[in-house]
Amino acid sequence: MVSKDTTENATETVAEIEGPRVGVRHLQSFLLFLGFSVGFMQRTNLSVAIVAMMDRNSTNPDFPEYNWSEQSKSLLLSSFFWGYVIMQIPSGQLAQRFGGKVMLLFSIGVSGFFAIFTPLSAQMGDWQFICALRFLQGFCQAAVYPSVQIILARWAPPAERGVLATICYSGSQFGTIIILSISGTLATSMFGWPSIFYVSGGCSIIWALVWLLWGADSPRQSKLISSEERNYIESTLGAISKSENSAISAKLPTPWLSIITSVPFWALFTSQCAYSWGYWTLITQIPSYIKNVFDKDIKSNALLSALPYAANLVLGLCFCALAQVLLSAKLLRTNASRKIFNTIGIWIPMAATIALGFVDANSADLAVILLTVAVGANSATFLGGFVNHIDLSLNFPGTLMSITNLGATLMSIITPLVVGVIVTDTTNPNQWRLIFYIMALWYFIGNLLFITLGSTKLQPWNEPAKRDTDHERIKSSGSRYPGA
CATH class of the missing domain: 1.20.1250.20 (MFS general substrate transporter like domains)
Structure with missing residues (x-):
């Protein structure tokens, strides 16, 4: 281990090894x-x-x-x-x-x-x-x-x-x-x-x-x-x-207990849920907010409808280029890089979300800009939490992703239900402001836990424990004692 x-x-050390x-x-x-x-x-x-x-x-x-x-x-x-x-x-x-x-x-x-x-x-x-x-x-x-x-x-x-x-x-x-x-x-x-x-x-x-x-x-x-x-x-x-060989790791038993008791994993899980809550609220509900409060239907406009996604794509590639420059200059360690980009991807949308709640009813264009900035900045999490599954475990990243993605998907289902309960009058900005506060709180807590309790260290449970290996060897040999 x-x-x-x-x-x-x-x-x-591996950062010093160079390849094509x-x-x-x-x-x-x-x-x-x-x-x-x-x-x-x-x-x-x-x-x-x-x-x-x-x-x-x-x-x-x-x-x-x-x-x-x-x-x-x-x-x-x-x-x-x-x-x-x-x-x-x-x-x-x-x-x-x-x-x-x-x-x-x-x-x-x-x-x-x-x-x-x-x-x-x-x-x-x-x-x-x-x-x-x-x-x-x-x-x-x-x-x-x-x-x-x-x-x-x-x-x-x-x-x-x-x-x-x-x-x-x-x-x-x-x-x-x-x-x-x-x-x-x-x-x-x-x-x-x-x-x-x-x-x-x-x-x-x-x-x-x-x-x-x-x-x-x-x-x-x-x-x-x-x-x-x-x-x-x-x-x-x-x-x-x-155990980087896929044939080996495919045979490893999944350490479920170790995963669900891992503090860095739960920090990642919370961060991913917060990301999903905010992202899907922005994509699915804010267009309704802009239409009903500002009387501007962005869904009927193909350009405006695609604008948040385009911003997410373009800014994601820009963050990618920035990360490559920082990597080449060796200005950031892996742990700092993950947490900085995750903070950009969650707390900048948090700030934009809070600002949305205070936009004047005559400033529809500003509301659209804030929406676009929030969704676009979300892409920085691709360099943060999204890749952290692999940092924690090379052998079980798919299992970790399936758990966090389950939580994130449930958030995307719950979000519109919460909006439906709180926003009974879609033209009332005060009701929408409460939705923004809930989003901001999710964003704040999710990223705070990630930057304080998250980790990029390969976790001990990534490799099978030595006692488990000995147990399997003893079991296969039919002996009660190691080395017998």
Whole structure:
């Protein structure tokens, strides 16, 4: 078992090991970026397509329109997350057992097929069939985040984790921007609203084929990597963990008790929940606030609707470049880097959220700017809490991500319910101000715990305890005594 002191020294030592500046590890990150893009195109496609599907004034008679109630519409839009939530913990275990490549291939590829069949399911079984299909898509995509964490743990040298992770996770914003930008054109084309599902599903299947050819669980399993880059990655990871080989870590028993009693993990968990609470409130509720309080409908404006996502993508890449400069200049240690970027990604939105509550009713543009800044600054957490799972454990990052993602997903479900209880009059700024205070409190507590109790040290439970190893050896030999 690796001690904490040894781990801390090793983490700083590996920063001195140099490898090729650009290599297959960056190709893997770019492929994961595209994977997130097509995955989020599938998540978002129904929310934009449903407008055309329910448009009674459509001039295109070739495609059916549906007269769904608001309750049915809500069930349709939430059905994806039913399957997504229940599979979070199992998906982490499956990704650890079978590897990130296979699970990611399954998640995006099968979900893409379901997306293509969405128009047909609407014709065959109305909204009930679509709900079932969306449930299955969420069921499949639950493995995306845990799988990516496992792949990054094998491919990302410790000093480059934040940068490579940011490249990957930025794909979620890129995919959302793309589907928001093209959905209107697709819906009014000769192929109608079904083309929204065909395009998003088709892109996912194409990505799955490319991933099958070029994706790899680890450098040792890649046919594209040079021996120089493979040795660089493996030497930096090997300096920290003795079990960096994915075949070995797949057989390790998950240390559940150690994980759920780990203070750094719970600091990370709280931070991720706070991020999710704030992010989903900003994305789903603030547009309603701006519309009802300031009489400015940003959802009906494609440019304004995509602006927060675009800011998140652009600022995420800017933070990525900044982190790379700081890394090259060796101005920050890993622990300081994680906590600084997490603070930027959570406390700047906190300040913007508080300011939103005091914006004058005649300053709609300022409210939109604050929303954009808040959502954009959130991307700094990609270099903070999002990559901290790998810092804590190279062998169980998928399991850690599945737990934190479960909490984060529950936050995204609870958030609109809380808004519905508090905001009974959507034109009342005082009621909205209470929502902002709750967000700010979540943001403050979540990041405060992360910067005070969080850690970037590889945790002792990452490696199997020596007594557990001896126990297995004794059990397999049939002897009661070590060495007998």
